[in-house]
Amino acid sequence: MSTEQKNLQEIIKFRLEKLDKIKAAGFNPYSYNYNKVDHIADIIHKGEKSVGSFVKTAGRMVSFRKMGKASFTHVQDNESKIQVYLKNDLLPENIYDSIVRNLDLGDIIGVSGELFITKTGELSIKADDLTILSKNIRPLPNLKEKDGEAFNAFEDKELRYRHRQLDLIANPEIKSIFKKRAKIISTVRAFLDTNGYIEVETPVLQTVYGGASARPFTTHHNTLDQSFYLRIADELYLKRLIIGGFEKVYELAKNFRNEGMDRNHNPEYTSLEYYQAYSDVFEMMDFTENLFRDTADKTGELKFEYSGHTIDLSKPFKRKSMFDLLEEYCGADVSSMDTDALKKLAKEKSLEIEDDLNYGQVLDKIFGELIEPHLIDPVFVTDYPKAISPLAKEDRNGNLDIVERFELFICKTEFANAFSELNDPLEQRRRLESQAKLRELGDEEAQIVDENFLQAMETGMPPTGGVGIGIDRLVMLLTQQQSIKDVILFPAMRTED
RNA sequence: GACUCCGUAGCUCAGCUGGUAGAGCAGUGGCCUUUUAAGCCAUUGGUCGUGCGUUCGAAUCGCACCGGAGUCACCA
Structure with missing residues (x-):
């Protein structure tokens, strides 16, 4: 979209002229500060009881009705909006002619005055003073609305994502999603902190990337003249901290994966990983269940509708072996099958299986296709194939x-x-070396042998339970959003033009 | 990566069985000192995503490309 559009240029030109008029009258259209005493939500909350009292507030003009020597505007702040009555006679000398007549939709103003109820019954501020705080020179989207319903709503997703600030102005209810996101994150932090976890920060720029199976972003450090990767996971560094003697650590930060984008994936996303020494996956299951329940409870409801299903996080999460689930939904005992038998099963279920897939990959595929679509209620799926889990300990039952x-x-x-977490350094080395072989065979997502990590593990790592959680998805669930783009303020987009 | 749909004024959209672009809002000028999708009068504004083609003639038909949304595949 060209910025050279004549109509837009003309609107900007007129606004710049108004800007000059305001300056010429001796006012600064871009103020340094304003003593905003009242939040609009508080004023609205008091309702009719507040009539007659004086308030002082500020916000953005989102409606403007001019009637000669008097005007009405709605001013919107962080949480709410209120109508302001601007009348020539009631304002200080020169304010109406020099400022009000040069105001536009989108300007940010500060006003003070007495609260009153208009003829049509709306609580409003009768302005006795007005300060322009910021002059808008680029028009906002259409903000016309009646009874809370927008006309010509600003809902083009591309524009909303590319210009999120306009989205937040035009669709202020969107802010509630991001407020809740913030609350979810602070609740998760508090849960971990009160359970004795230490929050740490590990490198985003890594010379060897690891801890997950994914393709990385690559960058370059000039001084070192060396390539770096943006981390795909923080797992290996967190384990080094466990080895160093931190017994409970977590990191809540972004990972970067150079992979496909869809409604569940953004190239940069927020992940939480937490590790507890002397623990195992079963104890972490209890802890994780409590984390989910506590977070949902403190930020909203435990029971809600999502994607057409009722989700109830108050009930105990189910725990099922992958093999039991396969038997339940495929009617086949998979536990004794080898790779060829699995492939045969997959083909019977008309799945497309490439010939070069190994045991774990075939099993994963079958699981994804035939089981995952049935998993509505919260369920911990256990017993994953070793071939797709190079950092996990073998089953203790043999x-x-x-x-x-x-x-x-x-x-x-x-x-x-x-x-x-696998803590046997010899076994860990074998696992990573076998990943390296897969990589040589062309599996771009196979993991890399990280010698520093292996040496750290040779120092001795206590038995450890570790968990990774996709925070964006958790936010999607708890805010009932269907796209990751709707819980990320600035989702990744291709550049325009 | 594959498929489906979309792209016309600052915003929301109409026009699309080919005949050379419209509306509402916003903007501009005027009237208006309790309006609220304010109203009334007048009015500006678009190389119809980009390019190539078919045609006497393309917003409209075809192809390619760019951008977006959705579905599928892989990854969280």
Whole structure:
């Protein structure tokens, strides 16, 4: 969209002329500060009881009706909006002619005055003074509305995401999603903090990326003349802290994955990982369940509708083995099948399976296609194949093909992934070396041998339980949003032009 | 990456069986000292996402490209 559009240029030109008129009259159209005494929501909240009292507030003009020597405007602040009556006679000398006549939709003003009820019954401020705080020179989207319903609503998703500030002005209810996001994050932090966890920060720029199976972003440091990767996970560094003697650590920060984008994936996303020494995946299951329940409870409701399903986080989360689920939904005992038998099963269920997939990949595929769509109520799925879990400990009961791992599913979506963390340095080395072989065979997402990590583990890592949670998805669930773009203020977009 | 849909004025949209672009809001000028989608009168504004093609003629038909949304595939 060109910025050279003549109509837009003309609107801007007229606003610049008004700006000059305000300056010429001796007023600064871009003030340094304003003593905003009252929040509009507080004024509205008091309602008719406040009539006759004097208030002083500020906000953005979102409606403007001029009638010669008097005007009405609605001023919108962080949480609410109120009508302001601007009357020539009631304002100080020169304010009406020099400022009010040069105001536009989108200007930010400060006003003071007495509260009254208009003829049509709306609580309003009868302005006895007005200060212009910021002059708008670029028009806002249409803000016409009646009874809270917008006409010509600003709902083009591309414009809303690219120009989020306009979205927040035109659709102020969107702010509640991001306020809730902030509350979810602070509640999660508080939960971990009160349970003795220490929040840490580990490198975003990594020379060897690891801790997950994904393709990274690559960048370059000039002074070191060396490539760096933006982290795909913070797992390996957090384990080094466990080895160093922190017994409970967590990091709540962004990861970056150079992969597909859709309503569940943004290239940069917020992840939470927490690790507890001397623990295992089963204890972490209890803890994670409590974390989810506590967060939902303190930020909203435990029971809600999402994607057409009723989700109830107050009930105990189910716990099921992947093999039991496969038996339940496929009617086949998969536990004794080898890779070929699994492939045969997949083909019977008319899944497309590439020939070069290994045991774990086939099982994962079958699970994703045939089981995940059934997982509505919260369920911890356990017993994952070792081949797709290179950082998890083998099953303690002697099944060498599976590991101690869970993924938490709610409403068909994965929310958490956890292991009894592998702490045997020799086994860890074998696992990463076998990943390296997969990589040589062309698996771009296979993990890399991180020698520093392996040396750290050789120092001795206590048994540890670790969990990763996709925070954006948690926010989606608890705010009932269907797209990750609606819980990220500035989702990744291709550049225009 | 594949498929489907979308892209016309600052915003929301109409026009699309091809005949050379319209509305509402916003803007501008005027009237208006309790309006609220304020009203009344007048009025500005668009190389119809970009390019190529078909045609006497393209916003409209075709192809390619750019951008977006949705669905699917892989990853959280």
